[in-house]
Amino acid sequence: GESVGLHLPTLSVQEGDNSIINCAYSNSASDYFIWYKQESGKGPQFIIDIRSNMDKRQGQRVTVLLNKTVKHLSLQIAATQPGDSAVYFCAEKIGPGGSYIPTFGRGTSLIVHP
Amino acid sequence: GAVVSQHPSWVICKSGTSVKIECRSLDFQATTMFWYRQFPKQSLMLMATSNEGSKATYEQGVEKDKFLINHASLTLSTLTVTSAHPEDSSFYICSAQNGQGPGAGELFFGEGSRLTVL
Numbered sequence: 001g002e003s004v005g006l007h008l009p010t011l012s013v014q015e016g017d018n019s020i021i022n023c024a025y026s027n028s029a030s031d032y033f034i035w036y037k038q039e040s041g042k043g044p045q046f047i048i049d050i051r052s053n054m055d056k057r058q059g060q061r062v063t064v065l066l067n068k069t070v071k072h073l074s075l076q077i078a079a080t081q082p083g084d085s086a087v088y089f090c091a092e093k094i095g096p097g098g099s100y101i102p103t104f105g106r107g108t109s110l111i112v113h114p
Numbered sequence: 115g116a117v118v119s120q121h122p123s124w125v126i127c128k129s130g131t132s133v134k135i136e137c138r139s140l141d142f143q144a145t146t147m148f149w150y151r152q153f154p155k156q157s158l159m160l161m162a163t164s165n166e167g168s169k170a171t172y173e174q175g176v177e178k179d180k181f182l183i184n185h186a187s188l189t190l191s192t193l194t195v196t197s198a199h200p201e202d203s204s205f206y207i208c209s210a211q212n213g214q215g216p217g218a219g220e221l222f223f224g225e226g227s228r229l230t231v232l
Contacts, residue, residue, distance in 0.1 A: 008155055008156065008157070034221075036223075041205075041226070041228070042225055042226060043118075043120075043207050043209075043223035043224050043225045043226045044158070044207070044209075044223045045223070046222075089157065089158070091221075104157050104158045104160075105157065106157050107157045107158075109155070
């Protein structure tokens with residue numbers, strides 16, 4: 001996985017633009033991935049998940065894309081709003097019946113300008 | 115949806131004292147709970163994995179005698195920061211894994227506890 005404990009990369013966008021946040025993972029056995037949103041001073045909140053037998057999943061204004069070939073995950077947010085400003089993390093689960101690898105990637109700080 | 119409650123949400127203590135943080139799963143049984151710490155503008159760092167009825171598994175570099183974890187029931191895990199010092203000031207977050215039923219394996223996070231050691 002990505003290094004933890006490093007300062008967060010930042011993505012700045014204008015309100016109404018689409019945002020794309022990326023995440024790389026290292027374990028090819030991972031079969032389930034989740035995106036979390038963390039607002040300042042709060043715990044992470046579940047946004048969307050995807051299983052490894054899929055390459056795309058859509059939610060309300062959010063889409064997750066999975067590229068298992070290069071072990072890459074992305075979160076797309078359509079028509080980004082100021083309320084989307086937060087830090088976004090991806091997490092992964094290894095293997096059927098396995099527990100989550102509950103270690104998080106670096107995360108990305110999304111800043112939405114009105 | 116499932117709720118995980120942390121208490122206290124914030125605490126200020128004097129250096130040398132011990133602080134206990136509770137993590138409760140309110141509407142499901144959590145066979146596994148995880149404890150993280152997070153410094154400002156940094157990622158969540160896993161400290162330990164806590165399984166009900168057994169000793170916690172600590173990540174490399176985390177002092178088990180400094181951060182005591184108890185998971186005595188399926189709905190409660192506690193983290194005690196012993197002899198706290200200013201460098202222990204951080205945001206501590208727990209998560210609980212649903213142990214049974216259709217939602218087994220799902221992970222839910224508490225709202226975090228901010229510790230400030232003077």
